[in-house]
Amino acid sequence: MNVLVIGGGAREHAICKAVCTGEADLYAVMSNVNPGIRRLATDFYLQRETAVDKVVEYARRRHIDLAIVGPEAPEEAGVTNALADEDIAVASPSREAAEIETNKEFMRSLMDRHRVPGTLKTRAFSDPVKAREFIELLDGEVAVKPVGLTGGKGVRVAGDHLHGVADAADYARRVIEERIGGGSRVLIEEKAVGEEFTVQAFCDGLTILPTPAVQDHKRLLPGDAGPNTGGMGSYSHASGILPFMDRNDYEGSVAILQRLVDALRDEGRPYHGVIYGQFMLTAEGPKVIEINARWGDPEAMNVLPLLKTDLVKLCLAMVDGTMSRKKMEMHRLSTVCKYVVPEGYGSKPLPGIQIKVDERAIEEAGGQLFFASVNERDGGIYTTTSRSLAVVGLAEQISAAERMCEEGLGHVRGGHIFIRHDIGTPALLQQRIDHMRSLRC
Ligand code: AMP
Numbered sequence: 025m026n027v028l029v030i031g032g033g034a035r036e037h038a039i040c041k042a043v044c045t046g047e048a049d050l051y052a053v054m055s056n057v058n059p060g061i062r063r064l065a066t067d068f069y070l071q072r073e074t075a076v077d078k079v080v081e082y083a084r085r086r087h088i089d090l091a092i093v094g095p096e097a098p099e100e101a102g103v104t105n106a107l108a109d110e111d112i113a114v115a116s117p118s119r120e121a122a123e124i125e126t127n128k129e130f131m132r133s134l135m136d137r138h139r140v141p142g143t144l145k146t147r148a149f150s151d152p153v154k155a156r157e158f159i160e161l162l163d164g165e166v167a168v169k170p171v172g173l174t175g176g177k178g179v180r181v182a183g184d185h186l187h188g189v190a191d192a193a194d195y196a197r198r199v200i201e202e203r204i205g206g207g208s209r210v211l212i213e214e215k216a217v218g219e220e221f222t223v224q225a226f227c228d229g230l231t232i233l234p235t236p237a238v239q240d241h242k243r244l245l246p247g248d249a250g251p252n253t254g255g256m257g258s259y260s261h262a263s264g265i266l267p268f269m270d271r272n273d274y275e276g277s278v279a280i281l282q283r284l285v286d287a288l289r290d291e292g293r294p295y296h297g298v299i300y301g302q303f304m305l306t307a308e309g310p311k312v313i314e315i316n317a318r319w320g321d322p323e324a325m326n327v328l329p330l331l332k333t334d335l336v337k338l339c340l341a342m343v344d345g346t347m348s349r350k351k352m353e354m355h356r357l358s359t360v361c362k363y364v365v366p367e368g369y370g371s372k373p374l375p376g377i378q379i380k381v382d383e384r385a386i387e388e389a390g391g392q393l394f395f396a397s398v399n400e401r402d403g404g405i406y407t408t409t410s411r412s413l414a415v416v417g418l419a420e421q422i423s424a425a426e427r428m429c430e431e432g433l434g435h436v437r438g439g440h441i442f443i444r445h446d447i448g449t450p451a452l453l454q455q456r457i458d459h460m461r462s463l464r465c
Pocket residue numbers: 144166167169176177179180181213214215216217220242252302304313314
């Protein structure tokens with residue numbers, strides 16, 4: 025079977041590795057030469073992932089049977105629809121179903137229309153004066169978000185980045201006037217207080233198969249300081265839930281994902297692919313922060329290495345709606361993933377810096393290496409302006425997985441790189457547990 029993976033990041037490297045554990049022949053479309061994907065693939069095509077016609081033509085030429093779209097931008101551009109029109113099985117949602125991620129206003133209104141639990145007070149505005157009135161109504165305790173895609177970097181939250189009503193209203197006005205996120209509309213949301221977590225699930229339009237909960241770290245700097253990023257690292261626990269939550273919290277979030285999938289189907293947008301729920305665990309239970317129409321990055325790296333079941337088989341079941349008959353098996357291990365990013369990432373990243381990685385030593389330590397937005401040329405690996413590579417440790421306990429991850433990171437060398445070393449450490453985990461306990465008391 026010829027399988028095409030679209031995207032050149034660490035998430036896609038993880039997808040490619042999982043595809044290659046089975047019988048499939050791997051093909052790739054990516055806009056950077058990801059060295060990990062290049063080595064696994066029978067062939068790759070260096071191309072913008074949103075160039076619909078070119079991607080489809082490549083898929084046709086290579087006789088692709090199954091395609092998996094990694095990032096959201098090609099879904100929004102219609103790559104999934106165009107490949108499906110060529111009778112290629114695509115284990116990713118159509119443009120219409122992916123609107124659950126690409127249009128945050130649609131996601132909230134879908135939740136309202138179908139009375140899905142776990143939503144927040146939200147309204148969208150094109151008029152800065154009306155946006156300000158709503159911010160005042162919520163006493164400035166808001167998150168201000170562009171309605172469209174910003175790669176996770178356009179959201180500003182009261183207390184973290186916005187200080188008071190005037191500040192929030194000013195950013196809302198900028199989002200509208202400068203068309204941040206591609207449109208002149210802003211979403212004002214009630215601020216949720218708690219601990220964030222992610223649940224990703226395989227979905228065949230009807231049934232979902234949820235995977236272990238993961239906690240990502242969006243903020244750039246240790247102690248959750250600094251600007252939001254695409255995600256600096258993440259961890260999961262062998263039990264499938266996280267140390268600050270209980271089984272009910274997890275089941276509650278899975279039920280929300282199922283309700284969303286049902287709502288999409290009812291509205292004629294059946295969802296086939298991996299659905300990603302980002303939740304805030306509040307004193308009142310899980311609340312939806314955002315829904316993504318794909319694997320998370322980094323969260324894919326916590327879950328995919330645990331899969332015992334062949335990913336390609338799961339993908340085919342997602343496409344043809346037969347997933348309820350498949351049983352998914354996973355290794356019961358904890359994982360810790362940390363990203364290496366170029367110095368200045370989040371503000372002024374330094375591209376073109378060489379990174380030296382001893383892959384063999386990382387594997388000997390039991391870890392796994394996933395290349396992200398780097399370029400390989402003349403036998404060397406060079407940074408771009410985005411995240412460079414991720415190292416994952418896997419062990420029974422989070423603490424051992426964290427030590428394995430750090431040992432692996434010891435085999436990555438480069439003059440101008442940055443890592444959030446506090447991710448997955450006992451001290452940070454304890455802070456999360458204490459935070460949740462104080463909210464619940
Ligand atoms: P998003 O791109 O929607 O995932 O937002 C980026 C980050 O902003 C999230 O990971 C949260 O930490 C924060 N955030 C977004 N929406 C809210 C909200 N309504 N309440 C509190 N924090 C939020």
